[in-house]
Amino acid sequence: xxxNPQSLNSGVFPNWCPGCGDFAxxxxxxxxxxxxxTPIENNFFVYGxxxxxxxxxxxxxxxxxxxxxxxxxxxxGAKLVNKSLNVIVVSGDGDTYGEGMSHLMHIMRRNFDITxxxxxxxxYGLTLGQGSPTAQCGFKSRSTPEGLIDHPxxxxxxxxxxxxxxxxxGFAGDPVHxxxxxxxxxxxxxxxxxxxxxxxxxxxxxxxxxxxxxKVYKLEESGHNPSDKMEALRKAFQQDxxxxxxxxREETEKTYEEQTATQVPLLSEQLKTDIKDILESMR
Amino acid sequence: MAQKTQWKIGGExxxxxxxxxxxxxxxxxxxxxxxxxxxxxxxxxRGGHNTCQTTISEGKVRxxxxxxxxxxxxxxxxxxxxxxxxxxxxxIIYDPxxxxxxxxELKRDVRLFPVPFSKIAMEAAGQELMSNNVSIGAxxxxxxxxxxxxxxxxxxxxxxKGEDIISKNLNxxxxxxxYVKKNFPEPFKYRLAKAKKQASRMLFSGNxxxxxxxxxxxCKFYSGYPMTPTSSLLHFMAGNEKKYGLIVKQAEDEIAVVxxxxxxxxxxxxxxxxxxxxxxxxxxxxYGLAGMTETPLVIVLGMRGGPSTGLPTWTEQAxxxxxxxxxxxxxxxxxxxxxxxxxxxxxxxxxxxxxxxxQTPVILMTDKHLAESHASVEKLDxxxxxxxxxxxxxxxxxxxxxxxxxxxxxxxxxxPGQPGNIFVANSDEHDERGISTEEKxxxxxxxxxxxxxxxHITKDIEPPALYGPKRAEITIIGWGSTKxxxxxxxxxxxxxxxxxxxxxxxxxxxxxxxxxxKALKGRKPKLMVELNSTAQMAxxxxxxxxxxxxxxxxxxxxxxxxPEEVIQKVRQVLNR
Ligand SMILES: Cc1ncc(C[n+]2csc(CCOP(=O)(O)OP(=O)(O)O)c2C)c(N)n1
Ligand code: SF4
Ligand SMILES: [Mg+2]
Numbered sequence: 107x108x109x110n111p112q113s114l115n116s117g118v119f120p121n122w123c124p125g126c127g128d129f130a131x132x133x134x135x136x137x138x139x140x141x142x143x144t145p146i147e148n149n150f151f152v153y154g155x156x157x158x159x160x161x162x163x164x165x166x167x168x169x170x171x172x173x174x175x176x177x178x179x180x181x182x183g184a185k186l187v188n189k190s191l192n193v194i195v196v197s198g199d200g201d202t203y204g205e206g207m208s209h210l211m212h213i214m215r216r217n218f219d220i221t222x223x224x225x226x227x228x229x230y231g232l233t234l235g236q237g238s239p240t241a242q243c244g245f246k247s248r249s250t251p252e253g254l255i256d257h258p259x260x261x262x263x264x265x266x267x268x269x270x271x272x273x274x275x276g277f278a279g280d281p282v283h284x285x286x287x288x289x290x291x292x293x294x295x296x297x298x299x300x301x302x303x304x305x306x307x308x309x310x311x312x313x314x315x316x317x318x319x320x321k322v323y324k325l326e327e328s329g330h331n332p333s334d335k336m337e338a339l340r341k342a343f344q345q346d347x348x349x350x351x352x353x354x355r356e357e358t359e360k361t362y363e364e365q366t367a368t369q370v371p372l373l374s375e376q377l378k379t380d381i382k383d384i385l386e387s388m389r
Numbered sequence: 390m391a392q393k394t395q396w397k398i399g400g401e402x403x404x405x406x407x408x409x410x411x412x413x414x415x416x417x418x419x420x421x422x423x424x425x426x427x428x429x430x431x432x433x434x435r436g437g438h439n440t441c442q443t444t445i446s447e448g449k450v451r452x453x454x455x456x457x458x459x460x461x462x463x464x465x466x467x468x469x470x471x472x473x474x475x476x477x478x479x480x481i482i483y484d485p486x487x488x489x490x491x492x493x494e495l496k497r498d499v500r501l502f503p504v505p506f507s508k509i510a511m512e513a514a515g516q517e518l519m520s521n522n523v524s525i526g527a528x529x530x531x532x533x534x535x536x537x538x539x540x541x542x543x544x545x546x547x548x549x550k551g552e553d554i555i556s557k558n559l560n561x562x563x564x565x566x567x568y569v570k571k572n573f574p575e576p577f578k579y580r581l582a583k584a585k586k587q588a589s590r591m592l593f594s595g596n597x598x599x600x601x602x603x604x605x606x607x608c609k610f611y612s613g614y615p616m617t618p619t620s621s622l623l624h625f626m627a628g629n630e631k632k633y634g635l636i637v638k639q640a641e642d643e644i645a646v647v648x649x650x651x652x653x654x655x656x657x658x659x660x661x662x663x664x665x666x667x668x669x670x671x672x673x674x675x676y677g678l679a680g681m682t683e684t685p686l687v688i689v690l691g692m693r694g695g696p697s698t699g700l701p702t703w704t705e706q707a708x709x710x711x712x713x714x715x716x717x718x719x720x721x722x723x724x725x726x727x728x729x730x731x732x733x734x735x736x737x738x739x740x741x742x743x744x745x746x747x748q749t750p751v752i753l754m755t756d757k758h759l760a761e762s763h764a765s766v767e768k769l770d771x772x773x774x775x776x777x778x779x780x781x782x783x784x785x786x787x788x789x790x791x792x793x794x795x796x797x798x799x800x801x802x803x804x805p806g807q808p809g810n811i812f813v814a815n816s817d818e819h820d821e822r823g824i825s826t827e828e829k830x831x832x833x834x835x836x837x838x839x840x841x842x843x844x845h846i847t848k849d850i851e852p853p854a855l856y857g858p859k860r861a862e863i864t865i866i867g868w869g870s871t872k873x874x875x876x877x878x879x880x881x882x883x884x885x886x887x888x889x890x891x892x893x894x895x896x897x898x899x900x901x902x903x904x905x906x907k908a909l910k911g912r913k914p915k916l917m918v919e920l921n922s923t924a925q926m927a928x929x930x931x932x933x934x935x936x937x938x939x940x941x942x943x944x945x946x947x948x949x950x951x952p953e954e955v956i957q958k959v960r961q962v963l964n965r
Contacts, residue, residue, distance in 0.1 A: 118824055150805040152652070155816070162813050163824045168805035169813035170655055171825075172648065173678050179645040183652025183660070184805065186636050187610060191656065191806055212641040367636050370609040372657035372804060373745070377607025377776045379633060384601050385769060388591035389419070 109146050111136040116166040122157060127278030127304035127315075131225060132161055134281045135196075138288040139167070142192075150184060150191040152177040154201035156232045157306075158225035161196055175205025178213050181220050187370060189363045192292065195222040200230045203239040203259050214268035214297055219361040221291045222299045224261065227306035228313050235309025245312065261301045262342035266335060266354050272298030273338065273354040277322050278305060279315050280350070287351065296358045303350070318348070325351030394579045395454055396528060397442040398521075399471060400463025403435045409521040410441025411592070411763060412546060413528060416539040417445050418592045418765040421584030425873065426763040427453035427949065432617070432701040438466060447584050451729065451764070451873030455953045458579045459531060461524045462488060463506070468495070475499055478578050482527050482569075484520070502531060502573055509564045519561035526565025531573075534581040536566045593766045595759040596622040598730040599689065602737030603661055604633055605774045608687070610653035610660040612638045612646045617701050618757040619663040619691040643668035647675030647688065654684050655814060657804040659741055663689035666708055667698065673716040676750055680720030682814040683792070683800070683839065685744035687737070692756040694947045703947025704758035706869055707921035712752050713898050713929065719836075721747070721843040724897040725850075726754040728872025733759070734769045736895065742777040743849065747842045748799055754897075756920070758949040759870035785809030790821040794834055798841030843899050850896050852904035857883075857890030863959055864909060866938060867918040868894040868926050871950050875918060878955035889959055894926065902933040909936050914962050916940045918950060 114136045122128045139149060149167045153159040155174035162171040168191075172180045177195045185193045202210050202224050213220065228241045236249040240261065244253040265273040272294040276284040284302065291298035303322070305315045325332075330341060330351070338354035371377060396413065400406055407428050414424045425444045431437035442457065444450045457474045460467065462483040468490060475481070477498050483490055485503035492499065504527045506520035513519070522543070529536050540559055547555045593601075600622055603611075613623035623639065630637040636653070640646045646662045654660035664672060669690050679686045692708045694700025712724050723743060727736040733755065740751040780801040782789055791812035793800040800821075803810035813823040818835060820826045855864075857879045867875050872893050879889045892908045894900070909915060909930075917927040917938040922945045927938045942958040944950055 116824070145808070147806055147808045147811065150656075160825070162815060166811055168811055169823075170652070170682070171813065171815045171817065172651070173674055173816055176644060176648045176675070176678075179640065179648035180652035180655070182645075183610065183612070183649035183654075184656035185652075186638065186649075187653045187656040187658040188804075188806055208641055209645055212645070366638075367630060367634055370634060370636055370658050371607075373659070373778055373802075374657070374781045374804070377609075377659060377778075378774065379604055379607055381601055381605045381771055383632070384597075384604070384629070385591060385771075388593055388597070388766075389589065 109140050111140060114139060114166050116164055118163045120164045121160065123308045125307040126157070127227065127306065128158055128161070128225060130278040130281045130284070131223070131302055131304060132164060134284040134288055135165070135223070137285045138292065141285070141289050142292060144192055148190065148192050150193050152181040152184070152193065152195050154197035154206070156198035156200055156230070158196055158198045175201050176209065177201065178206060178209035178222065182213060182218055185218055185220055185363050186366060188372070189369065193220045194292065195220065197222060197224055198231070199224055199226040199228060199238045199240045203261055211268055214265060214270045216362040217269070217271055217296045217358055218363060219296055223288070224299065224301045225304045226261070226301050227304040227310055229306050229309045231306050231309060235306070242312065247309070260342060262353055263339060265299050266338050266342060270299050271296035271356040271358050272352070274298070274300045274352045275303070275350045276300055277303040277318055277350050279318055283324065283350065290352065294355065296361050321348040322350050323347050325349045325353065392448070393444060393446040393450060393454070394458045394581070395442055395444045395456060396459045396461070397440055397457045397471060398461040398463065398524065399438065399440040399467030402430060402433060402437045402439045404463055405521045406439040406441050409525050410443055412539070412542050413525050414443050414763055415542045415592050416529070416534070417443070417581065418590045419538045419542065420535060420581070421587045421590065422447060422581065423450045423590070423765045424592070425450045425452055427758070428761060430702055438470065445581060450877070452877045452952055453949065455951050459528060461528060463520065463524065464488065472497060480531050480577055482524060482531060500577065502527065502569060504565060504568055506565070509568055510561050513560040513564035514557035516557060519557060522558050522561040523565035526562035527569045530566045530569035531577050532579060532581040533576060535583055536563065588767060590765040590767060591769070592763055593730045594621065594761060594763045595730060595733050595755055596761065597625055598733040598766070598769070599737045599753070599755065600625040600629070601769065602734035602774070603687070603741060604629060604635070605771050606659070606738035606741045607776050608659045608661050608741055609634070610636045610650060610658040612640050612649045612662045614640055614643050614646050614664065614668060616665045616668050618693055618755070618760040619665055619689060621761065622663050622689065622691070643671040644675060647672040650686055651675060651679050651682070651684050654686050655682070655805070659685070659745065661687040661689065661741070663691065665691045665693050666695045669708070669715065677716030677718060677720065678816050679750035680716065680839070681816050683748040684750070684814070685748055686750040687740045687744050687753055688750060689753045689755065691760045692754065694945070700947040702757065704756045704870070704949050705920050705945055705947065706756055707925070707945065708754070709897060709921070709925040709929070712754060720839055721749050721846065722898045723749060723751040723846060724754060725751065725895055726869035726897055727895055728869055728893055729759070730764050730766050731769065732895065735773065738774045739850070742775070743846055745778040746799070747846055748779055748802065749842055754869060756870050782810055791823050792819060792821045792835065794821060794838050797845050798838045847899040847901065852901035853892055853894045853908070855890055855892050855908050858888050859890070861888040861890040861913070863889045863914045863916060863963060865889055865891045865916045865918055865955065865959070866894070866909070866926070866930070867891065868897060871918050871920065874950045874952045875955055877952035878959070881952055881956050882959055885956070887959065887963065887965065897926070897929065900929065900933050905930060906934040906936060909934070914940060916942060916959060916962055918942045918955060920944050920950060
């Protein structure tokens, strides 16, 4: 089947707030899949819980919407079992940097050939806008009426330090740039993460499209060398301006799943296993 | 030989107590004898008091007993701690260079076998570490058993370690044997002899039996996080990973463990994961996810003493109601608690089949006593193991609906990667395509569809077995791992002229309430035996049948139930 962006629509119309950055991310993912040219059935999306996760209903690919914070281990289990699947995690900043942070830290040291997209809107959108782990210090919401006193996590620096072999940041306000980043991430052999600035027009009145537009600049236009890890880290800590693009990329010999058992038989195949040798060893 | 005898070895942790116990148990098993081996150890790696006790008989043995006939004391503490367990004329084998012992001092009719373990080990193998081998050799001589059987077991045990290690182990065992033969020629009152009818038995721990059943039934994915008493299951599965083409993963925590297993199962592999109480607390949300997305999964819950970190290396059956009610919301709860090694083997396979056929998670409960004890097993018949599964639709199925509403509640599955069957699975309530819905009619239909599975599962598994005479003076009720001790107790009671029978419940959910009510009807006294303080299963039975079981033998000190305790309680209930 030829893929075009329309063929990737499930028929359920997206119900995000008008103007939400999730629309552009959804469109970018579809464009990326068209360019990827892999058979549609080979893509397996695992979603977190949040506004972003509603995408499970809109996109016509194999998909699994799991628990808040837990899409990463579901993706790992599926990838181990069926290595030919192109496994993509669609998650939120609450999901990945809050509830499920430990899974992120561990998948990064495992170099699975899995891609994680994080809809980073700096709020918990679906639960009505509380500050998320990436919310700026001082951010006011109904759970922090006096302003947040926690400092934000730095996902890019964490990912570089944590062993991710492809680390990028995109912006929902620049979907063409985002599509290309997504394509690079998915094509990367090994673990890739794309943190995506996603304006939440309903709850985040600080980090708006305008705010991001004034701050972002493209790494590739600034002569950044993505194989330079220390330089990538330096860029990750930049705050006056916010770089988007590929911070860090590293070629690796083997992915995690390539180092584990051969393809296991799936349910449709012969499963009964002769255990004679175990029985003999117990005599 | 004696009808039943029990041997016990004790010493400090780190001196190979468990492996010695297993070597001895295997030597007995190879001689056609039946054994049950039970280990006690504290939650630390060095020091502390460890024991392994092995009950041996030509007939069936299913549990450890109180009375010890031969005590191997690798330190002084072992004698003081276990003196009151010794039978009349029991043997104490000990190292006189480390431990002084006299009959006068012990004030006990025991036979002393001073065997300088360390000295003999140094002479035979140049290593004090071989002391435990010396003591096993000495044991064989005291019991006048067959030293060649022991040597053959030791040889195989260390096959991979090279000639030098093998011969050191063999020499030290042989030297211990010869020392006793030479210095204590007078026969000891208990003897072990090879069985006349040579059965080819095997020695299995509970975790090994469970893992073997799962592998036989095609389990291909196993995830875990170390926690007693399921760590040894993780080790067993990992040890078989290469040979059987499994994927075995130790994840970062139990939340990852259960979610990984769900992803693996969703992608099409038979999947299992295991943990104990604390880890299961972390898994509960994922357990519900499997129920909601109708993902087959076997979760092994090996109980230990709780609450919290509790008694990490001791046994308990206090997680029954937790397992039955784990995770929020309602979905079919399937909870099995097999009672011995054979049942663990067959029910592990059955758990996978039920999970797969009905597309729902199954909890397989064990406890420290069952998981880490070892017992001789007559036969595990892999011919009896079948693979039962639900339908997987062919590629390009027209109008495929993953969550199609059906009479039995099970819908045909498709696997990601199949051309033309695209669907989504969803932790939110969903329609037949898997798309989120909050519409009330579909909510009800989808909910009822999932719940319908339970009635069909009930018909698919055997009701609880009633052991012993049909007409009895008392019916004992138990579940899971107390089976062995209770069966041994009804044997003992019958020798004392008391007729007792035993209702053993494996499937805690679905519960065969009619069969249970039938077995418990009438005024005959009933006794509930459980390793918890609130008689959890008695409560479940009452909830489902209205039958109250006021007589209870409850134990929650971390130790397993002993047949003697059951016998004593039965006599008390019957006033005999
Ligand atoms: C265990 C658990 N805790 C809390 C929630 C409630 N919850 C649903 S979505 C969400 C936050 C989502 O934030 P994020 O991941 O950033 O997604 P967004 O809505 O911003 O896209 C929370 C806390 C839940 N579903 N599960
Ligand atoms: S609440 Fe924010 S993140 Fe959620 S849909 Fe609306 S705009 Fe988007
Ligand atoms: Mg968010």
